[in-house]
Amino acid sequence: MNLLPKGHQDFVKAEYWESFFKKRGTKAFEWYGEYPQLCGVLHKYVKTQDKILMVGCGNSQLSADMYDVGYHHITNIDISDTAIRQMTEKNQDRSDMKFLKMDVLNMEFSASDFSVVIDKGTLDALMVDNSHKVVGDVEKMFSEIDRVLKLMGRYVCISLLQEHILHKIVHFFSERGWAVRIHRIQTEDSDSKKDFQMPVFALIFTKFKPNPKLPQILEMCTIEDKNDRFPKVDDLINAVKEIQYYSVLRQRISTKKVTDDQLSLSLYNNDTSTPRYTLYIVDSESKMSNKFAIFIVPQGRETEWMFSSTAGRKQLSESANFERLIVVALDRNHTYTNLDAIQAELSGKVMELAPPDYKTGTKVPFLSLGNDIGSRNICEQGNSKMSGDYIVEEVEGHGGVIFRRLVFLANQRIVQSETRLISGSKKKKGKGKQLYVTVDKSYLACQHHISMVAGLAWVQSEQFSTLIGSSMSILVLGLGGGGLPTFIHQVFPQITLNVVDIDPDIVTIATKWFGFTPDDKLKVQIDDGLKYIQKQKDIKRHVIMIDVDSKDVTAGISCPPKPFVEVNFLQDVKDSLYPGGVLILNLVCRDKDLKKTVISTLKSLFKNVFINAIEYEVNEIVFAVNSPDDVTDADFKKNCQYLNKCVKKNVTSGEVDLSELFDKMSIPDG
Numbered sequence: 001m002n003l004l005p006k007g008h009q010d011f012v013k014a015e016y017w018e019s020f021f022k023k024r025g026t027k028a029f030e031w032y033g034e035y036p037q038l039c040g041v042l043h044k045y046v047k048t049q050d051k052i053l054m055v056g057c058g059n060s061q062l063s064a065d066m067y068d069v070g071y072h073h074i075t076n077i078d079i080s081d082t083a084i085r086q087m088t089e090k091n092q093d094r095s096d097m098k099f100l101k102m103d104v105l106n107m108e109f110s111a112s113d114f115s116v117v118i119d120k121g122t123l124d125a126l127m128v129d130n131s132h133k134v135v136g137d138v139e140k141m142f143s144e145i146d147r148v149l150k151l152m153g154r155y156v157c158i159s160l161l162q163e164h165i166l167h168k169i170v171h172f173f174s175e176r177g178w179a180v181r182i183h184r185i186q187t188e189d190s191d192s193k194k195d196f197q198m199p200v201f202a203l204i205f206t207k208f209k210p211n212p213k214l215p216q217i218l219e220m221c222t223i224e225d226k227n228d229r230f231p232k233v234d235d236l237i238n239a240v241k242e243i244q245y246y247s248v249l250r251q252r253i254s255t256k257k258v259t260d261d262q263l264s265l266s267l268y269n270n271d272t273s274t275p276r277y278t279l280y281i282v283d284s285e286s287k288m289s290n291k292f293a294i295f296i297v298p299q300g301r302e303t304e305w306m307f308s309s310t311a312g313r314k315q316l317s318e319s320a321n322f323e324r325l326i327v328v329a330l331d332r333n334h335t336y337t338n339l340d341a342i343q344a345e346l347s348g349k350v351m352e353l354a355p356p357d358y359k360t361g362t363k364v365p366f367l368s369l370g371n372d373i374g375s376r377n378i379c380e381q382g383n384s385k386m387s388g389d390y391i392v393e394e395v396e397g398h399g400g401v402i403f404r405r406l407v408f409l410a411n412q413r414i415v416q417s418e419t420r421l422i423s424g425s426k427k428k429k430g431k432g433k434q435l436y437v438t439v440d441k442s443y444l445a446c447q448h449h450i451s452m453v454a455g456l457a458w459v460q461s462e463q464f465s466t467l468i469g470s471s472m473s474i475l476v477l478g479l480g481g482g483g484l485p486t487f488i489h490q491v492f493p494q495i496t497l498n499v500v501d502i503d504p505d506i507v508t509i510a511t512k513w514f515g516f517t518p519d520d521k522l523k524v525q526i527d528d529g530l531k532y533i534q535k536q537k538d539i540k541r542h543v544i545m546i547d548v549d550s551k552d553v554t555a556g557i558s559c560p561p562k563p564f565v566e567v568n569f570l571q572d573v574k575d576s577l578y579p580g581g582v583l584i585l586n587l588v589c590r591d592k593d594l595k596k597t598v599i600s601t602l603k604s605l606f607k608n609v610f611i612n613a614i615e616y617e618v619n620e621i622v623f624a625v626n627s628p629d630d631v632t633d634a635d636f637k638k639n640c641q642y643l644n645k646c647v648k649k650n651v652t653s654g655e656v657d658l659s660e661l662f663d664k665m666s667i668p669d670g
Helices: 013-031 035-045 062-068 081-090 122-126 132-148 163-174 233-255 310-320 339-351 447-458 464-471 483-491 504-513 529-536 567-575 592-605 633-650
Strands: 004-006 052-055 074-078 098-101 114-120 149-159 179-185 200-206 218-221 227-229 263-268 277-283 290-296 322-330 376-384 388-396 402-408 417-427 433-439 473-477 496-501 522-526 541-546 557-559 577-589 608-613 620-625
Touching (some): 035 062, 035 114, 035 149, 035 179, 035 200, 052 132, 074 081, 081 098, 114 122, 114 132, 122 163, 132 149, 132 163, 149 163, 163 179, 163 200, 163 233, 179 233, 218 233, 277 310, 290 310, 290 339, 322 339, 376 504, 388 504, 402 504, 417 483, 447 483, 447 541, 464 633, 473 483, 473 529, 483 522, 483 633, 496 529, 504 522, 567 577, 577 592, 592 608, 592 620
Parallel strands (some): 052 074, 074 098, 114 149, 179 218, 290 322, 473 496, 473 541, 496 522, 541 577
Antiparallel strands (some): 149 200, 218 227, 277 322, 577 620, 608 620
């Protein structure tokens, strides 16, 4: 399988090009490739009987080398008197080859005079930027090449393809109906690790008669003369950028360890739009016993902290004791046979990512958890009009435990909801037993939900246990898979729970796949949480939980959406709470200034605000107590101990322990 790299969105243009031109200096011309590197492509598209025009020949040896192997119909032009004079004298023994002083923007040849035009670096020298004058000159050059080429003739352009050049040349000729094919020229030599190498490309444009009914021919030749065809110009351009990015990445990590950042790239096979593998390059800051290894993340576990976060992967690398560890995530849209099959696919590519001075030929160990790549089963794929495409999948976790998850494809690295499945058997009529699989309603998938449950202990009540046992009312904004309200209902069945979610599809998913079962104590309503609070603020609650994610990835806050933390809405929330009631807010905010504003707003409304930062998660749970008096953590600890007894009574696995939060509560700044 041919795996193609992708990751140019992380590519720093200034570093990419400035490093090249600074380090290559005057050697840049030679680095475009000499005849031995170019001959494979040239022989494929240029025949000895072709009438060839070499534009901007300079003092290149390419024409002479081609002449010596049988290409005798070559005309060379250049705007420099000196270059033409020197090259004429140098090639006087090659009597059939011509050297003419001529401007490529205004050539003196007749129309359709040549069957091949070759340009080695001339376009790169001419198109120094995107200014109006330069672009105008480039268009004159292209138009002249179009004019002097015969129908079905070929324009062969050897270029580094800086971004502005790449866009201009591909769009210009494809829009005129020419066939476009791009080859990567292999120019690296044995000293490639000592010098900054840039990928060189040969672009082959074949002049077709304009026909708007014919589809564009846009191709990239990768390996073994296999041509990948692209439906759109931008797709072809992106394929070039991916190769450029991969070249820079390889160069960077082949010369030194990169400990200040974890570089990443994705590998695609030819016929899919989703990555087959995503690779993270983790370099240790200190000396390790082992040099280099590949770690395959089991299917379904790529969202765990150890594999999804920079700090987690660093800890994994240190535990494994390798100076460079390539952490590989497997994509849910692909199938994988076993670890051996993955190793066979990746071996050639990952060896290109070996650390400096890694001994060639040394076998690279492929690691995983228990030499197992896990399993993944897609239960349902669908689309929510409000939340987008989603997948409900079942994955195998540690110890063979099966987890069911809801993932929105717009953010595949985040599990929106998770529940654990339990299996068993029961007697059926007659003989034998019936096997079953069901949702474990006593399971909480994430620490921030455990913290939100513990937040019930902030409710100020002298008869807290009585309140929990009979008359506490909770409003939850945001359902997701329903794991949080389902757990509360399972452990505290007398509490009255009302859940509000704006997306009817989410309610259907939670009910069908995640064990969410409304009844007289657990009710759900389809509504906008903002409007619901406004309409219902005269109805008092002991607890209001806000657990709503934001679809706006540019806002700097991913939970909740901004309107849920504005002062007017939070005032309505306060008005909806009993005296002594508590607002419990799941806050995920990357913008430090915005987070400070949120906390300041809460402290302006609530005298008592506490926060629990969740270890290994980006979530922070904020508790705002609706009390005019100072509240200490003494009552919280006492109430939390009672809650913990109730939890342990109903959750036999012992995984949910609220007492862990006793020493982790703090008063936030702001």
